[in-house]
Amino acid sequence: MRNFLKKFAGNDLHTLNKATVYAVAEGLCAGAPLLLLFVVLKKALDESLSFFDIAPYLVLLLIFFAAQTFCSINSILNSCSFAYGTGARLRLKIGEHLRKLPLGYFKEGKSGNTIEALLLDVFNVELASSTMYNKLATSFIIPVLVAFFMFCINTKLTLLIVSTVPLALFFFYFFRKKIDARSTAMLSSHRNSASAILEYVQGIRTIKSFNMTGPSFQRLDVALRDLRDQSYSLEATIAPLSEIYACIASLGFPLLLFFGTRMYASEEVSLAVLLFFMILSLKFYQPLMGIAPYFSMIRHLSNSAQNINTVLTTPAQPGELTQFSAQGLPIRFDNVSFSYGDRQVLHDIQFDAKPGTMTALVGPSGAGKTTISHLLARFWDVDSGKITIGSHNVREIAPDALLSQMTLVMQDTQLWNDTVMNNIRFGNPQATDEDVKAAAKAALCHDFICRLPLGYDTVLGENGSSLSGGEQKRIAIARAILKDAPIVILDEATASLDPENEHHIQQAFSSLASSKTVFAIAHKLSTIRTADQILFIENGRIAERGNFESLLAQGGRFKTFWDLQQKGQGWKIRRTK
Ligand SMILES: Nc1ncnc2c1ncn2[C@@H]1O[C@H](COP(=O)(O)OP(=O)(O)OP(=O)(O)O)[C@@H](O)[C@H]1O
Ligand SMILES: [Mg+2]
Known part of the structure; x- marks a missing residue:
């Protein structure tokens, strides 16, 4: 995973390293007060304890708390900066790569998958590197640190507490294939429904005109039901496994109680040590319990990373x-x-x-x-x-x-949810406002544009939905005139237009084609x-x-x-x- 992130991290890699260092420091600061607790507890039980005895420890404790907060904030800020920087880079990289793929790639329903790769998979990567990475780091460091403290004080009691953790981890490892399979099925179902929703939204006009209701749009219906089932099935697998994992891991606590009290009775350990271990064992298990949900997230993540890789490794069209x-x-x-x-x-x-x-x-x-x-x-x-x-x-x-x-004026005009000016300027981003207006005049759009509420600054709505078919076509021609490329392809631009519009478009074409x-x-x-x-x-x-x-x-x-x-x-x- 780290390797995958590294590939897209660019100059942000040092931000991730900083986040890791802060996360480790945060873990250390969170563990350090426990040592102070031990000293105070020991003093309290062995001798009498006055406020002046613990005052220096209190000050130290406050310093550790402040340092932990400082490290935590910095770790989160750095990992978020890394995550969203990497996410943005990934999206651009995928977008850039998609542009270079042959159009054939987008056939056979792959476009839904591709958009899903952009949205869901990159989101997963962002989530992982913004929160999960950081959480996992501290969730491992704190128990390791606590175990180290305990080990320095009493080996036997430490072994009792930590002995159940490998068992619990092994239990999760044993079921990993089941989680994998559910996670893969859920993600693929997520992709399917995304592509079905896309198809539904793109075809909404046809659906409405045929008065098709939700259930009659079979594919979307099936995809959404499948998503519901797969999501439930994943949770229904992970939740019991997580609970059993937590239960096995914390079995060390009753072991500690049982053997610890016997060791205290035989004066093998002092009361301070026993109490200290009881408190520490809670601090030891708590972060380990919290990481169970992340196991499935890690599976999601490697699945997403794989999906992104598949898109990025699809060969671009050659051409030297x-x-x-x-x-x-x-x-x-x-x-x-x-x-x-x-x-x-x-x-x-x-x-x-x-x-x-x-x-x-x-x-x-x-x-x-x-x-x-x-x-x-x-x-x-x-x-x-x-x-x-x-x-x-x-x-x-x-x-x-x-x-x-080349300039292509295609059968279906593609306009953007942007101003008229920018829609025409799309043909040549360097064009000045005057150039845009000249192209609009040549394409016979200037007059109807001036009648729009904000003229050239009117926003056209999604896919130019606020214009008539003929007007959209003329905007596309203005864009093509602005591009001024030596080869022009006009595909059925005059189909389904009224005679007046057709006449205008013919004139606009003549300007474009000369x-x-x-x-x-x-x-x-x-x-x-x-x-x-x-x-x-x-x-x-x-x-x-x-x-x-x-x-x-x-x-x-x-x-x-x-x-x-x-x-x-x-x-x-x-x-x-
Ligand atoms: N993306 C595609 N995948 C598979 N077959 C396709 C695809 N696009 C077109 N075809 C098929 O290729 C043939 C030629 O299609 P094309 O779009 O070039 O026809 P056309 O002459 O432009 O038709 P029209 O006048 O209706 O626009 C058709 O039989 C069509 O079904
Ligand atoms: Mg055609």
Whole structure:
């Protein structure tokens, strides 16, 4: 555990060492008054005791109390500073690492687990290093110190008191696998429910629209019930074990009473020594009782540390080229094939996109258009064939460097719970307010932004929920204009918008796309009439290619698609009997 913490402690490691030194000193200060107690007790029983006799001891006692408080405060402050510093570093490290993982990592429900790794596991580590570490240190030091005192005074009585502790520890050790299994099951159930809650919250709109009630959302229901059962099962295992452990450990006390009184009767020990041992034995057992709950916490912790390690050791996408400019470079898909798992969705995709031209990807839903654009951005790497920009295979380019050369306006716009200004500035953090406003004007957002209650300082609510779909899209375009990257990918940006909004967005796109290499994915074929080349994708293959007129003239699949769309322009919903 300490090794794990050390890895992320950075310069804070000396803070942890300081916390440990203070914890040890605190333990020593807590034990020292016992020695004074012995001296006072002995004096009181052997001779008469006046206030002046004990006055110096009283002063010493006060000094020890003050020192213990001082050490305790410093130990807590240092361990908290270490814990939260390390926690923050861990979260950043995980966040940074997640950014470098291929998008494929986030498939198959792993994102819930990942967020759980961030929240629960890092929280466990924080908790361990802020309180548990400190508590465990003092819980061990005080009994060791007390045993040492006792040992110096009487070996036999000391052995009686400490003899039951190894038994108790062995008892816990014997059941450790059971605790482990319960702890692992509880944590995994915790992760499951976190991912189910996430799914529930993300899908809340759909759930509401279908009027689904809690229990009908099966996965969340099952996950939460399982969490309840696993949590209970863990506690139901640990609580009796802790109590039995405490009982075995403190069996030394009756042993002390039994043999101690016999030794006193045979004058083997004095009354002062016997009384002193009785008092000390309580001080000896008390901290040992308190550590039982920490055994399960330690199991949790190593489980969490393992989970964090799994995330952090997932290999990042390779790419040596960290400085890269795509300006003026052609893009080529060279016989590219790609599968999601076992299912091949792209077959031998081959095309060139000259710099500064527009390539439109059209075709039926599920044909593979979005996947093609994702491969260019290296959200996934191709199975076979290659994608090149100029002379570079995209696999050689570091993902950060590659994405810095691209602007993506995706099917679903991602806006943040932040001001409009910051949402647009996300495209280029160095941009001034004036640059942001210029981009907003070019994306035709300026007017509706000015109508918002606080203009550019209006906070947009989670995922831009206070804006209409078309407005959100235009904010995303403004952000893209601000980024000003040489490659632009627009994915179905005009789907499901009213004609006026669509017209605005078309204009905004024109500002964004001028002199860029553009990949436009559109269902509405009217929006890509001016594309330099159109690729008609069907079942993961390029079925037809050409410009708008030549494709219509071919009279093939594209023509049928176009005709269908023209007919669909004026569709009506008719009630059938
Ligand atoms: N993350 C994924 N995991 C597994 N299969 C996927 C994934 N994303 C897409 N697919 C599948 O790959 C195929 C191509 O999907 P893609 O999203 O590229 O289609 P598209 O042409 O963009 O469709 P649409 O026009 O509906 O957006 C589809 O059959 C889809 O089911
Ligand atoms: Mg798509």
